Amino acid sequence: MAAIGGTRVNPKKFHKNQIPFYLYLVPIAVFMGLPIVYIINHAFKPMDELFAFPPKFFVSHPSLINFQNLFQAAGTSTIPISRYVFNSLLVTAAVVFLSVLISTMAAFALSKMHFKLKNTIFEVNNLALMFVATAVTIPRYLTISNLGILDTYWAHILPQVAMPVCLFLIKQFVDGVPNSLIEAAQLEGAGSFTIYRKIIIPLIKPAIATGAILVFQNVWNNIETSSLFTTSEGVRTLAFYMNTLSTAGTVQGQGMAAAAALIMFIPNLLLFIVMQSSVMNTMAHSGLK
Amino acid sequence: MSKKKRNPHDKRRITRRTLREWGFGYLFIAPWIVGVSIFFLYAMVRSLEFSFSKVELSNGVILHPLENGIFENFVKVFTTDVNFPTILANFGVGLVLQLPVIIAFSLIIALLLNSKIRCRSLFRMIFFLPVIIATGPVMSKLTAQGVSSVPMVSQNALLSILSELPEFIYQPISNLFSGLIMILWNSGIQILIFLAGLQKVPRTLYEAAKIDGASGWESFWKITLPTVKPLILLNSIYTVVTLATGGTNEIIELIYTATYTATQGYSYAMAMSWIYTLVVSVILLLVFLLLREKSDRHVVYEQKRVVIKGVPVKNG
16 A cells, blocks of 8 residues: 555566556456447447347457448438538537636636635536536527527537536636745736736646546537537538438448447547646646645 | 635725726636526526426417416426336435445545556556547447446345345445446546546655654555545535436436427426436535535645745745
């Protein structure tokens, strides 16, 4: 247990003291890795293996048939697939950027500033956090139609920008930024915006990265805004399109769904790999507390 | 209020400076308030209104007053639907059982990941990976194929002993076992948050404790745990919220079906979701009361003092 506390220097090479850690970590890590192995395997399964009973985990005769079916189906539709990809990218990028900006600003205000109704606002956020999203779809539809943004990109972007979970997570990290740092900056004459940009943002980068990943996968996989708030195909997203293709009800639909799942998953993985160093490692060097 | 408590001498300058600070506060939070009021608050108020009336969805929404008392929809949820109370109870018990498992598991994993081993960053990645696919349809497919259950447990004698217990206790426990892997997959963010907290514990503290003769076990209880205690609260709340609003939840599915079923009606589904929200809030409140900081504060405070020594502090 002593080693857990991190009292030792970083080992340069393998030492037998590390064996117990691997004994715990490796089996659990294998379990954690299962879903990814499964997604990849599943997408390459030919028809007979997809429906095999009992289901098999690994593919034995990998084939590209699912992808071929998927692109064939995509080729028959009137709108090119690139349009859906563009829509998805645009919407996701806008939501991630705006929602991180809004959440960090709000978190900074809630955590480090003093004004009336501060606690009430945070309570409201906590209430919104718990509320079932399904229950607000119809009121949201009414709002969106009243705003006159039905069937536009705004209908995708605006409802998803304020994410209570994101604010909640980020605020906890801003709480950890020492007040003395901010006071020092104030003494030097820094205004609120400078403090926000030069102190808060750099120090909570890990939280921002985590929040961004959460928002990204929420938006990227979201099919509800497409099916509820839009009617023309031209503004719908890739997730929605993939979903309609793969739930067409045919036998091939299953295989296409598997292929679509892999395609939808790849951007998640890429983003994570790009961000993982800032998610995982900067916390140690950020000088918090 | 808290401002005054911090700097009592500020009292005479309440006028312009305080107002200015308030202004910046509102300025920073304004975009968020606008977003939440339009797309959450307004929608929630409307849904509350809907739950107390009869909704006719035609070209727009027409609300009719209820015939049998204002709580008709709420009463109906408990009287007409056989499933809802059972599912709700199961969910509640399941949540209470899963929460400590997830928290303990993620803390242990975070401790392991914080130790000095090779391939540490690779392991960290693997443990965070499920988070990025957890929302996808992949999860439900995996569960359907039984990947998420531990096969040994279901044939185990343990479950046959447990089955002597009353149904409402037995069911959540067996669910706990069959969803064990699911729980592991759900703990990526929690592991990350704990890890962030653990990395901030100054190593000198452990060294000092070691010199004073503390065992690893003791320094875990006396140093590590007090430091991560605020994070335990944060993680518990996060866990409850994700479990309660996640897509794989039976109640959410029930509400979803009810929302789009003509026979039951929209207002009925609204009543259901408000009951559900209340139950989740009560659970969260209990979690909060149980885990909030009390006497441990001085420990954390002293650590802060240790670390910020050398940084110029205004007041002291």
